[in-house]
Amino acid sequence: MADNLTEAPAESGQDPRDDVQGPVTVAYIAESAGVSIPTVSKVLNGRSGVSDDTRARIEELINRYGYRKPPGSRNNTVELVFRELESMWAVEIIRGVERVARKNRVGVMVSEFGLHDSSGRTLGDVTERRPRCVLSVAQLSEAERDQLKAKGIPFVVFDPTTELPDDVPFVGATNWRGGRSATRHLIELGHRRIAMIGGPEDVSCCRARLAGYGSALEAAGLSVDPSLIVHSPLTREDGCAAARELLTRPDPPTAVFAANDLQALGVYKAARELGLRIPDDLSVVGFDDLPVVAWVDPPMTTVHQPLTEMAAAATELALALGRGEQPAQAGLEIATTLTIRESTAPPKL
Known part of the structure; x- marks a missing residue:
């Protein structure tokens, strides 16, 4: 939409600054450019909705007068x-x-x-x-x-x-979808005792990942075993502690899905301490796909969250x-x- 001109620009050769007393204002630039004050404001704040010719005219006046936004104006x-x-x-x-x-x-x-x-x-x-x-x-x-x-x-x-x-x-x-795809992958490999190290229960993205885990189990006709779900903070140390508790049970899981990669790295540490080999003895899936997990041994299967x-x-x-x-x-x-x-x-x- 074209800008509404309020009056023609100053005639060529005439310095519109001649009759200005005090600092130049946005209103004066608007009057000199023959546009509205909101149009000048758009140019000053880098907003769209101003034609190229009008923008160039306003910017020329801003540069000519050395106009600077007053204190309290929005920073770029x-x-x-x-x-x-x-x-x-x-x-x-x-x-x-x-x-x-x-x-x-x-x-x-x-x-x-x-x-x-x-x-x-x-x-x-x-x-x-x-x-x-x-x-x-x-x-x-x-x-x-x-x-x-x-x-x-x-x-x-x-x-x-x-x-x-x-x-x-x-x-x-899509946290729910990510939790579902991670768990479905483990089910398709043949795992039936799949543990979930969930994040804090009051964190909505962690709840969604846990819900996706449960949805995949139910879709495969498997019941959700509450004893295979452990909640912990989203850190490597807490993931290690949760995995150690799960893996030392009389009937430990064959796979663990962790709510984030840091927890999953903790599962790696717990498995090493217990003499378990990944993936021979235990499959592990993380969530985030941080760059580091492609370089651990073995490289980690994880849900890619495009941060x-x-x-x-x-x-x-x-x-x-x-x-x-x-x-x-x-x-x-x-x-x-x-x-x-x-x-x-x-x-x-």
């Missing part, structure tokens, strides 16, 4: 907020965010402290920086979401761990919201796929 950055950066997850997520940010010529601000931690730093630290948008790997409380809305800062939740209201934008993965693609999609969504666009859907789930390597095999007869 995406704020990426983590609880912590120690996880191997972080690198894959940052890679996806950087890819989209570079394409859109915006910067990336990475915050490790989360949005409310024991150091005393709060969401106010984020809002004071006035980013174009926030991509939160740390979960947002209702109060924090309201605070961002009040400041006019759009946000997207990455891989939410709790149920969100329908109007909260998010990007996640980089998820982060890229979340950044595109966040930037679109920052431009004032209304996406077709607030929530997006990226498909998971099973990556079969050498940690799974038929059980011993």
Whole structure:
């Protein structure tokens, strides 16, 4: 749609600055360019909806006057907020965010402290920086979401761990489908005693993976044995402890599906300690497909969660919201796929 001109630009040779007193304002640039104030705002904030000729005219005036946005204006950055950066997850997520940010010529601000931690730093630290948008790997409380809305800062939740209201934008993965495909793979190999090391029961993605596990068993006519399900934090150490408890039972499982790759690496450690060989004595499937699991011995079968693609999609969504666009859907789930390597095999007869 063409821009509505409010008046013609200043005549050639006339410096429209001659009659200006004080600093140049957005309103003055709009008047000089012969466009509306919202049109100038779109150009200043990198938004679409402005013709190339009009954008060039506005940018020329901005450069001529040396206009700078006043303090408190939105910065040309995406704020990426983590609880912590120690996880191997972080690198894959940052890679996806950087890819989209570079394409859109915006910067990336990475915050490790989360949005409310024991150091005393709060969401106010984020809002004071006035980013174009926030991509939160740390979960947002209702109060924090309201605070961002009040400041006019759009946000997207990455891989939410709790149920969100329908109007909260998010990007996640098909966790139920991933859990189902991992378990079905083990069933098709001939395993019947398949254990599940689930994550924390209050984490929604872990519940979905567990539900997928149960669905695959039931579809194969196998009952879900609660004694083969152990919940633990999503760490290598806790995965090792859970696997040790399962594998030292009188009738241990022949296969273990872990809720994430770190837990599955803990299963590897427990198996070695107990003198079990993978996959000869025990099949193992993880979830995430972190780069490291392709290099362990044996290379791990796992559910590929496309973290980089998820982060890229979340950044595109966040930037679109920052431009004032209304996406077709607030929530997006990226498909998971099973990556079969050498940690799974038929059980011993």
